[in-house]
Amino acid sequence: MAGMQGPGHEWRRRCRLHWRHMPDLQRRRFTSNTRLGPLLRLARRWLRPADTAVLDELCASWRADKDRSTALDLKQRGNDSFKARDYLQALSLYTKGLRYMPADSPECALLYANRSAALYQLHRYQSPQQRFVCAASAAALCWALQHRRPQGDGVGTLGQGARLAALGVAVLRHMLQLQCNAQAITVLHDTGEGAGSVRDTREVCVGTALYCWASLLNHSCQPNTTASFQGTRITLRATEPIPAGEQVLHCYGPHWSRQCVGDRRKSLQTQYYFWCECSACVREGGEGSPAPQAQFLCRPCGSALSLEEGGYRCVRCAQLVPPQSLQQQLQQLRLQMEGAGNMDSTHTDTALAQLQQCQADAQSLLPAQHPLHGEIDDSLARVYATHGEWGAAAQHLQRSVHAVELQYGTGSVELAQQLLKLAQVLFNSRSVCEAESVIDRAIPLLTTHYGADHDTVAELRAMNSCLRSLPGRR
Numbered sequence: 001m002a003g004m005q006g007p008g009h010e011w012r013r014r015c016r017l018h019w020r021h022m023p024d025l026q027r028r029r030f031t032s033n034t035r036l037g038p039l040l041r042l043a044r045r046w047l048r049p050a051d052t053a054v055l056d057e058l059c060a061s062w063r064a065d066k067d068r069s070t071a072l073d074l075k076q077r078g079n080d081s082f083k084a085r086d087y088l089q090a091l092s093l094y095t096k097g098l099r100y101m102p103a104d105s106p107e108c109a110l111l112y113a114n115r116s117a118a119l120y121q122l123h124r125y126q127s128p129q130q131r132f133v134c135a136a137s138a139a140a141l142c143w144a145l146q147h148r149r150p151q152g153d154g155v156g157t158l159g160q161g162a163r164l165a166a167l168g169v170a171v172l173r174h175m176l177q178l179q180c181n182a183q184a185i186t187v188l189h190d191t192g193e194g195a196g197s198v199r200d201t202r203e204v205c206v207g208t209a210l211y212c213w214a215s216l217l218n219h220s221c222q223p224n225t226t227a228s229f230q231g232t233r234i235t236l237r238a239t240e241p242i243p244a245g246e247q248v249l250h251c252y253g254p255h256w257s258r259q260c261v262g263d264r265r266k267s268l269q270t271q272y273y274f275w276c277e278c279s280a281c282v283r284e285g286g287e288g289s290p291a292p293q294a295q296f297l298c299r300p301c302g303s304a305l306s307l308e309e310g311g312y313r314c315v316r317c318a319q320l321v322p323p324q325s326l327q328q329q330l331q332q333l334r335l336q337m338e339g340a341g342n343m344d345s346t347h348t349d350t351a352l353a354q355l356q357q358c359q360a361d362a363q364s365l366l367p368a369q370h371p372l373h374g375e376i377d378d379s380l381a382r383v384y385a386t387h388g389e390w391g392a393a394a395q396h397l398q399r400s401v402h403a404v405e406l407q408y409g410t411g412s413v414e415l416a417q418q419l420l421k422l423a424q425v426l427f428n429s430r431s432v433c434e435a436e437s438v439i440d441r442a443i444p445l446l447t448t449h450y451g452a453d454h455d456t457v458a459e460l461r462a463m464n465s466c467l468r469s470l471p472g473r474r
């Protein structure tokens with residue numbers, strides 16, 4: 001009877017039998033263990049020669065006719081099942097997909113990753129007995145890989161050995177895939193460029209690490225989480241309320257605020273082999289999405305230039321400007337701004353004059369929403385702060401906060417960092433009310449991204465209590 005249902009059925013039946021006969025103590029050990037190595041060793045102890053014979057039969061039925069389009073079809077059906085939360089069905093479809101997928105195809109990795117995700121979900125909902133079946137299968141395949149080397153005694157054995165090895169390798173690769181997806185570790189780093197008591201901080205990448213758990217999350221260019229690091233520990237925090245049953249999404253790198261939809265999709269396709277259909281990509285890449293905003297202004301009349309074949313044409317006076325000249329002017333402007341920003345504190349007057357010229361040039365070249373205006377304001381604020389002119393510094397920072405908010409969004413880590421700077425400048429200028437309101441805005445945002453224990457949050461709290469204790473305040 002069992003034979004008619006195939007060796008897979010027989011294999012699972014044997015595993016369940018072992019589970020039923022396992023002493024309580026061992027069962028408990030198995031149930032409480034979450035690490036792969038000990039699980040495999042525990043499962044291996046229960047395998048008998050008769051079990052591996054069943055496994056041989058199972059492997060003999062393993063076919064390896066490669067066909068990419070069948071594989072892709074199975075993958076798509078697996079994805080549909082995954083979305084419908086039928087993880088068992090998804091797992092089976094992904095596994096079938098792997099059978100058909102040519103081994104050198106880049107989609108192999110994707111199928112392994114998807115299968116890991118399905119297995120992970122199953123692992124969460126599995127009974128201890130089902131977990132044992134999984135672990136015993138993996139243990140058996142690893143054992144087969146170690147002990148059933150092709151001996152050369154007959155074609156059948158050789159073929160079987162090779163098939164076993166392929167299957168074993170597949171399982172091992174799958175296990176490794178669980179821990180795939182490198183994650184860049186970033187820390188908020190004091191660049192030392194700040195003047196006086198205004199610090200300039202920037203996110204700096206200090207290393208790359210692997211996180212089993214984080215790599216199971218799907219990507220969105222507009223994620224609902226943010227990641228921060230304490231040493232090598234990753235903490236993922238929700239940036240918005242996530243309703244029950246909604247996906248927790250993480251950004252693999254390409255973010256809506258830093259790249260256009262075309263560039264994001266291209267880099268995700270190259271690195272992760274998928275075409276991004278996240279909410280931001282669908283919104284920006286769909287039909288009827290708003291036309292991109294003007295990039296440059298017409299110098300003589302100040303109207304927007306629109307891109308057409310042959311160059312940029314003014315929407316009002318119809319003047320045609322070659323794109324190269326505009327790009328060159330923008331690059332020049334950027335260089336001047338950076339040059340002024342890098343001058344040391346003995347040349348603040350020159351830096352100030354140069355930045356003011358940059359600001360005037362930017363106003364006639366770039367539309368109001370262009371991020372460079374905000375960057376120039378940020379540089380100006382830094383120079384004023386060096387002079388101790390807190391009022392002027394605060395004024396420019398207010399404008400750069402506005403620009404950063406437009407570019408990166410109200411919940412962004414970039415805005416959090418800019419608000420921190422503004423709070424420090426307002427605190428130094430003793431603008432009590434303004435400082436307090438900026439601190440009140442910055443604390444929850446920094447807490448969202450870095451947690452309530454972070455240095456920056458502690459610093460803002462200290463500033464707040466200092467302001468409250470000033471004479472004339474409650």
Ligand SMILES: [Zn+2]
Pocket residue numbers: 220221222264276277278279280281282
């Ligand atoms: Zn996207």
Ligand SMILES: [Zn+2]
Pocket residue numbers: 298299300301302303314315316317318319
């Ligand atoms: Zn014009």
